[in-house]
Amino acid sequence: MPYIDPNKINRIVVKVGSSTLTHETGKLNLRRINKLAEALSDLKNSGHEVVLVTSGAVAAGAAKLCLRERPRETVEKQAAAAVGQCTLMHLYDKALSEYGAVTAQVLLTRDIVDNATSRQNAANTFRCLLDHGVIPVVNENDSVSTYELENLVSFGDNDRLGANVAVLCEADLLIILSDINGFYDSDPRENDEAKLIPVVTEIDDGLRGLAGGAGALGTGGMAAKLAAAELAMAAGVNVVLADGSDPNILIDICSGRARGTLFRAKEGVRKQ
Ligand code: GLU
Numbered sequence: 001m002p003y004i005d006p007n008k009i010n011r012i013v014v015k016v017g018s019s020t021l022t023h024e025t026g027k028l029n030l031r032r033i034n035k036l037a038e039a040l041s042d043l044k045n046s047g048h049e050v051v052l053v054t055s056g057a058v059a060a061g062a063a064k065l066c067l068r069e070r071p072r073e074t075v076e077k078q079a080a081a082a083v084g085q086c087t088l089m090h091l092y093d094k095a096l097s098e099y100g101a102v103t104a105q106v107l108l109t110r111d112i113v114d115n116a117t118s119r120q121n122a123a124n125t126f127r128c129l130l131d132h133g134v135i136p137v138v139n140e141n142d143s144v145s146t147y148e149l150e151n152l153v154s155f156g157d158n159d160r161l162g163a164n165v166a167v168l169c170e171a172d173l174l175i176i177l178s179d180i181n182g183f184y185d186s187d188p189r190e191n192d193e194a195k196l197i198p199v200v201t202e203i204d205d206g207l208r209g210l211a212g213g214a215g216a217l218g219t220g221g222m223a224a225k226l227a228a229a230e231l232a233m234a235a236g237v238n239v240v241l242a243d244g245s246d247p248n249i250l251i252d253i254c255s256g257r258a259r260g261t262l263f264r265a266k267e268g269v270r271k272q
């Protein structure tokens with residue numbers, strides 16, 4: 001079976017996390033954002049439909065407000081996100097415009113999962129934006145969502161948001177760019193012998209244990225990535241988890257080159 005057939009990849013959702021978009025200082029990694037914009041614009045120029053799901057609002061806002069560390073209180077995070085979202089959109093708009101691409105800001109809440117009307121509205125908006133050749137830039141509407149996962153009014157993390165957007169847009173591929181190069185059989189930061197799992201066809205308790213169990217790969221949010229992959233796979237969307245340090249990896253993946261870990265979509269669930 002080929003890795004991913006590039007001829008079958010048209011609509012792509014790319015999710016990029018805060019750790020990929022920021023330096024260790026907490027400030028935005030401007031070069032990476034520019035390279036990401038270049039890769040996304042090039043994918044669009046080569047005929048793909050592209051959606052970006054981006055984190056980084058809280059981080060950008062915290063840096064702009066000169067906070068010494070990432071805020072912990074919900075209200076502080078929400079305020080930081082409100083500040084940072086402007087900065088993020090400004091940078092994406094500027095960078096994507098440089099490459100001739102048009103962008104749009106789409107801020108979502110869990111309503112797109114819980115409320116059929118909101119879901120349909122969001123799906124229609126994405127459809128229309130993509131028909132106009134726009135690259136939508138999506139984040140959670142952090143200032144109205146509540147962060148704590150137990151409240152179940154937020155996506156909890158942008159990996160799940162990315163998977164929901166990929167399903168909503170009926171994407172062919174979700175690429176999760178992270179500071180880890182794929183899914184390993186043990187934590188590569190602690191174990192030199194850790195082996196990358198190149199292809200996952202089914203997520204079972206064994207894998208979930210690797211992602212979220214004691215001493216796991218988990219601190220970087222691997223359990224969330226696995227949950228996101230599971231949601232997308234079940235809806236017939238292929239998922240690749242890959243290292244985001246060089247955004248050109250997006251071009252490799254969309255050309256069918258094996259990178260990171262492929263979570264293979266369940267067959268037969270997509271409308272043809
Ligand atoms: N929406 C948050 C932000 O933009 C990030 C949430 C996440 O990365 O999981 O900062």
